Amino acid sequence: MSHTLTEKILACASGKESVSPGDIVDVSVNTAFIHDVFISGVVEEFSKLPHKKVWHPDGIVLIADHEVPAVSEWAGECYKTMLRFAETQDIKRIHIAEGVCHQLIPEKGYVGPGMVLVGTDSHTTTHGALGAFSTGIGTTEMAAVLATGKIWLKVPETIHFELSGSLSKGVYAKDIVLSMLQILGAEGATYKAIEITGNAVKNLTMADRLTICNMGVEMGAKNALFAPDDITMAYIKSSGADASYLVNVESPRYSQTIQMNLSEIKPMLAFPKGVDDVHPVDEAIGTEIHEAFIGSCTNGRYEDFVVAANIIRGKKVPGHVRLIITPASMQIYKRLIEDGLAMDFINAGAMITNPGCGLCYGKHGGVLSRTDVAIASNNRNFPGRLGHKDSQVYLASPATVARSAVYGKISAPDRE
Amino acid sequence: MGETMQTKVWKFTDDIDTDQIIATQYLVNPDINDMARYAMEIPKPEFASSVQTDDIIVARNNFGCGSSREQAPLVLKTLGVKMILAVSFARIFYRNCINLGIRPYEIKLSQYNLFDDQSAVTYDPQMNYIGVKNETISLNPFPPFVESILAAGGLIAHVTQQFNANQEK
Numbered sequence: 121m122s123h124t125l126t127e128k129i130l131a132c133a134s135g136k137e138s139v140s141p142g143d144i145v146d147v148s149v150n151t152a153f154i155h156d157v158f159i160s161g162v163v164e165e166f167s168k169l170p171h172k173k174v175w176h177p178d179g180i181v182l183i184a185d186h187e188v189p190a191v192s193e194w195a196g197e198c199y200k201t202m203l204r205f206a207e208t209q210d211i212k213r214i215h216i217a218e219g220v221c222h223q224l225i226p227e228k229g230y231v232g233p234g235m236v237l238v239g240t241d242s243h244t245t246t247h248g249a250l251g252a253f254s255t256g257i258g259t260t261e262m263a264a265v266l267a268t269g270k271i272w273l274k275v276p277e278t279i280h281f282e283l284s285g286s287l288s289k290g291v292y293a294k295d296i297v298l299s300m301l302q303i304l305g306a307e308g309a310t311y312k313a314i315e316i317t318g319n320a321v322k323n324l325t326m327a328d329r330l331t332i333c334n335m336g337v338e339m340g341a342k343n344a345l346f347a348p349d350d351i352t353m354a355y356i357k358s359s360g361a362d363a364s365y366l367v368n369v370e371s372p373r374y375s376q377t378i379q380m381n382l383s384e385i386k387p388m389l390a391f392p393k394g395v396d397d398v399h400p401v402d403e404a405i406g407t408e409i410h411e412a413f414i415g416s417c418t419n420g421r422y423e424d425f426v427v428a429a430n431i432i433r434g435k436k437v438p439g440h441v442r443l444i445i446t447p448a449s450m451q452i453y454k455r456l457i458e459d460g461l462a463m464d465f466i467n468a469g470a471m472i473t474n475p476g477c478g479l480c481y482g483k484h485g486g487v488l489s490r491t492d493v494a495i496a497s498n499n500r501n502f503p504g505r506l507g508h509k510d511s512q513v514y515l516a517s518p519a520t521v522a523r524s525a526v527y528g529k530i531s532a533p534d535r536e
Numbered sequence: 537m538g539e540t541m542q543t544k545v546w547k548f549t550d551d552i553d554t555d556q557i558i559a560t561q562y563l564v565n566p567d568i569n570d571m572a573r574y575a576m577e578i579p580k581p582e583f584a585s586s587v588q589t590d591d592i593i594v595a596r597n598n599f600g601c602g603s604s605r606e607q608a609p610l611v612l613k614t615l616g617v618k619m620i621l622a623v624s625f626a627r628i629f630y631r632n633c634i635n636l637g638i639r640p641y642e643i644k645l646s647q648y649n650l651f652d653d654q655s656a657v658t659y660d661p662q663m664n665y666i667g668v669k670n671e672t673i674s675l676n677p678f679p680p681f682v683e684s685i686l687a688a689g690g691l692i693a694h695v696t697q698q699f700n701a702n703q704e705k
Contacts, residue, residue: 157605
């Protein structure tokens, strides 16, 4: 028998010798997190349960990231609900306006390899980057997890991407995951796990892996993960995460293996109105843009801003383009200031916003008008996602966004 | 129970995401009945005002994709939808349906093609089949664990039942 990493983690977490795809298992959760949009709903559902106390206060993380600073009269009540719940339940891991959940959780050491994470956000697939099983759930389901520390899961089949070769100049992790979307489509991995291996993986940083796993959900995946390696262990050594759940697998059997040679990948775009409408950047060169956005849980990490700053430094964004920079956490924000990158962006004419999810879910901080065309480093471009339903959003790597911002039209990152 | 009932079909295509089922701007509304008035505003503006209790939604691929917002199945439940047939569902939406006590059934594409929007179909809850145009579609039963959640009326009721059962031991 040769189980996949997902199967191995779910077997350990459900106290079973082994599990197979299709099995329904009752799994123990290590970390459960809730963000500000859903805290009220979760607390309300939890109050309907006879359990008065949460299963394990240190297993719970509360993060206000979507509605910060407050975008409505409702938001302040969400923070208060969060603070009250933390106090009555003795929850110490609470972060208001410190960053986006999918950056804070790895950064603060709340996820380690082999753990089981659930969160009230679809992009919870992100944390598979550290070799964890991590998936998004709804509010009712979260209330049950808070009460019992457990969740029922159907063991998914695993789709395997085997990466070889190395990326060409101007090509980044975002282009890898957009290429995966081009292959699988928006539902190609529905109910399934995605596991990424291959000899090219050792050249992917933790930031790269977080980007790729983040968009696993855009292919419909239940979870997406990389097996833990030296890069993982170095990351959790600095984050202080618990490494005791670590599991290893040998020659697993996958339901499907897709080979990807990274040297063949080009800079890619998801065209407006479909995350899986993926084309090479070359097909849209010259398209005029009005807004360029670098940020989000997909591509708002320090490494992303280094790439963008190297393109933008010393240049001016044309007057018709709004360039918006949104670091994914306060820690990243501080580094941008300390290392001078913030000044590079400001001198080029960019706006730097606080860490948060505002624009990526169409609420605030750059919402698009009916006739706006944007290029953005986030993960979704459904109709209306970033503002008006007729606005057009191209998804791209931070490098492609930065180069396009400088020229005021969609441009390839790998040429002058 | 056990009687065949007549119901109406609301037909949708592929990739109806949760932003289309209920857009972000309405999520702040504390009143779910008020929020439900805006369900399906983009793909079918007349849906929220015309849908009747027990009407069924029939969709093609990847129904409910996008965010994890539970308000998406909740507004449909609030409007009286108790059953959704789709060629495929997005997984978080699928789980949210079960946890709220809505029945999400997967059907084949050929079966999807039998349905016309706004047409009447029959549903037999006892036999678990849908009658459409002289054809009968047998719905696949859920695994016992999932059926126990649905039978309890959703996950909260189910977890409460379990808690109470443990207390009595």
